[in-house]
Amino acid sequence: MLIDFILIPLVKILIIVVLMLLTVSYSVYFERKISAWAQNRIGPNRVGPAGIFQPFADVFKLLFKEDIVPKVANKPLHTLAPILALFVAFTTYAVIPIGPPVEIFGKMINLAVVDVNSGVLLVLALTSLGVYAITFSGWSSGSKYSLLGGVRSSAQMISYEISMGFSVAGVLIFAESLRPSDIISSQSGWMWNAVLQPIGFLTFLTASFAETNRLPFDLPEAEPELVGGYHTEYSSMKFAGFFLAEYANMIIASAMIVMLYLGGWQVPYIETLGLSAGLQASLQIAAFFVKIGALLFFFIWVRWSIPRFRYDQLMDLGWKVMFPLSLLNLVWAAILAMIMN
């Protein structure tokens, strides 16, 4: 009891949090390197060879900065907002399995911190909490730019959440369960949901860009009009909190896309190669991270290639295009499920 429910999860939490922090810092580094590459610049190259210690330098710089809270700000909410943003970013990973169950010291260990039958609902519920972080920060700062950023962002995030929810319903038809490990095992071979329901994949992908406030949907922090958007009045580690949360959310969104649509940790037909159990499991875990890495690259690539939407275009896309498309996908998924059974 104690080992199963406290000790093993604690070890898993520590491993995954360290992994998350490393991926977050290096996705910032890669964002800067890829943007430099896209704009024909050099990018960070001073801290360590090719600038690989730049993320640590950034964090230490922010750590020793003054924490300024504007006089008119609502102080409790102003402090709560970045805590909430980080809380959401560092809890959602809990249900995402990074590999198949493996046997270590004669014990079967599930490579997700929790494997519960409400996994997908949990992720959706937690990510919706992220809206509060941004709304609180926008409203409590007492600055007009922050307020506009916060209000815009809450409208944007809730608009895209609907199409996100309907796209996930299409996946659930094939998985017949809300448990992440069942969703992954329903996509064996090439039966990936991205192949079976491409429309749902596209709507979910687009909605995740909007939910993570990434370009082309980064209106909450559109620099030319809103300075910094909802985090204009944040400095020091509170700013770093939002920054960290944004990148962590990007990683979680990639992991969600991989889990729901790209077969999770599965490698098609790897069982037919007759590899040893350990090697097969490590290849599958590696495949999971390769898929996430490819999606992260895609996130960054899109950011530096596509211009930002206007606010009305963004809302039009969310309600008039994405929403009907995700409904259509649901009907398509049901019809396909009927044909296949």
Place this chain on the structure above:
Amino acid sequence: MIETYIPLFLVFGFAIIFAAGTVMSSGLFGPQRPNEEKLSTYESGMKPVGTAFERVSIKYYLVAMLFIIFDLEVIFVYPWAVQFISLYTDPAIGTHAFYSMLLFLVVFEIGFLYVYKKGGFKWD
């Protein structure tokens, strides 16, 4: 099995400690030299005019209300989606499982078109 949720609460506790620790740490390490100018809100270098705590356009509330209505429908769809294949393969129900949800979605879509016609999705 409620005990499978215990690790989840560990994650919650860990995340709260981590988040609060990160946010509070700047108060420990950073300097504290506030002055009047620093503590005023940002307004492109001007003296701030008015406050931000004012009324917000009604449009945003409309979006929030539409969200609540439409997002509730998503919750109705989930149990159906999870059960769909077993309902369909049950000879007593069969395609009825599909048509009943299709009817629900059509009614839902009519509601959506009504809001559209009434100009609920005009954002200028």
